[in-house]
Amino acid sequence: MTVLLFILGVLVIAIGVAVSIALHEVGHLVPAKIFGVRVPQYMIGFGPTIWSRKKGETEYGFKAIPLGGYIAMVGMYPPARDGSVRKASTGLFQQLADDARKAEAERVQPGDENRMFYKLPVWKRIIIMLGGPFMNLFLGFFFIAIVVTGFGTVQSTTTVSEVYKCVVTHAEQQKRQAAGDSSECLPADPAAPAYVAGLRPGDVITSFNGVSVGERDWNTLTSLIRPAAGQSVPITYVRDGVSHETTIKPLLTERPAVDINGRAITNADGSYQTVNVGFVGMGSQTKMMTLPITEVPALVGQNVSAVAGIVLDLPARLVAVAKAAFSTEPRDPNGPMSVVGVGRLAGEISAMEEIPLKDRVATLLSLVGSLNIALFVFNLIPLLPLDGGHILGALWEGIRRFFAKLFKRKDPGPVDIAKLLPLTYVVAIALFAMGGLLIYADIVKPISLF
Incomplete structure (x- = not known):
């Protein structure tokens, strides 16, 4: 019975994460469609597609590696400044940008001329990119509200x-x-x-x-x-x-x-x-x-502040995690952990039959809520490929155009985020490395609540 309860707790977190990721992408998808951007794909996961179905102009599906999700929007990268899709290049960084523009251009179909992401006003692009994180914020608020008003803390x-x-x-x-x-x-x-x-x-x-x-x-x-x-x-x-x-x-x-x-x-x-x-x-x-619903915003704000503090101190905390994982040093119970670690905690809590069922359910819901708050904060980090990086690019474009108009200069045009692809790849590799370290630490030296 204990093993089954442990597995049930892990499944609750796994399903909660999957639903949170799916709804995060819905947060991007809905405003993109409202603003007329063509969205060819809505996918949960990365790698080879294991199932998909096309509805309208969008293919919906699941991929083999369940470590995130994405929506593909037409026109994420603007064309080269001279209007061509690809220019002669001699550098690796330029080649990366040109290849991305070429792949983007191949996705454009007749009739997409005014349905491309980069042609939207800055404020619409920001709303689309904020849609995902704010969906996680809403989910965090929702689960925390259920716990504090229905179960109590x-x-x-x-x-x-x-x-x-x-x-x-x-x-x-x-x-x-x-x-x-x-x-x-x-x-x-x-x-x-x-x-x-x-x-x-x-x-x-x-x-x-x-x-x-x-x-x-x-x-x-x-x-x-x-x-x-x-x-x-x-x-x-x-x-x-x-x-x-x-x-x-x-x-x-x-x-x-x-x-x-x-x-x-x-x-x-x-x-x-x-x-x-x-x-x-x-x-x-x-x-x-139990607390009134009016107390929930403050609790969510405290949760956001706590996660932001961890993110700001992330390099030092990751060093501490690495030291603990590869030595006899203790693990910081307030430090970062992977989904594997959260799942293990959920299983441990679910299996503790001496804890009332009501309290175990409340704790699992709290974990799902906290995960969504973490997704909200993490996705707002102003680095590509995270949502915060796209938001920063749109804001920079708005600032450039504002000053160009103020001083009656030529419109500088859209910000070419394709040029930042080398940095994007570096950040992506760093994120995968961080995830690998945390997963390893959560296996060999897990954080325990008890």
């Missing part, structure tokens, strides 16, 4: 779960753990401000320094405490239905840095980033809670 509340008697720096904690020392306080350890203020487990914090906090505002409370080191400030709480007020003085100490979601920030090697901030020495009680 674990929230850190302002109910105190534990109160420490003393404060120990993060570095000292790690040192004691490595030495196997007891977690008991030592005489030299400073007393925890929360304990001194009289707070105890079960108390519900209602305000800090005059700022009211609600049940789900633990991160807000933390953000108020961290800059208040050394200040004696009022704090109110409810115990056994009775409201109390006391004074608390956060202690300046070394703690892990946190992101906007309240999660500890790690370096590329998996170690925690630390900062000196105010700390009172109490923990938060977590609770499964």
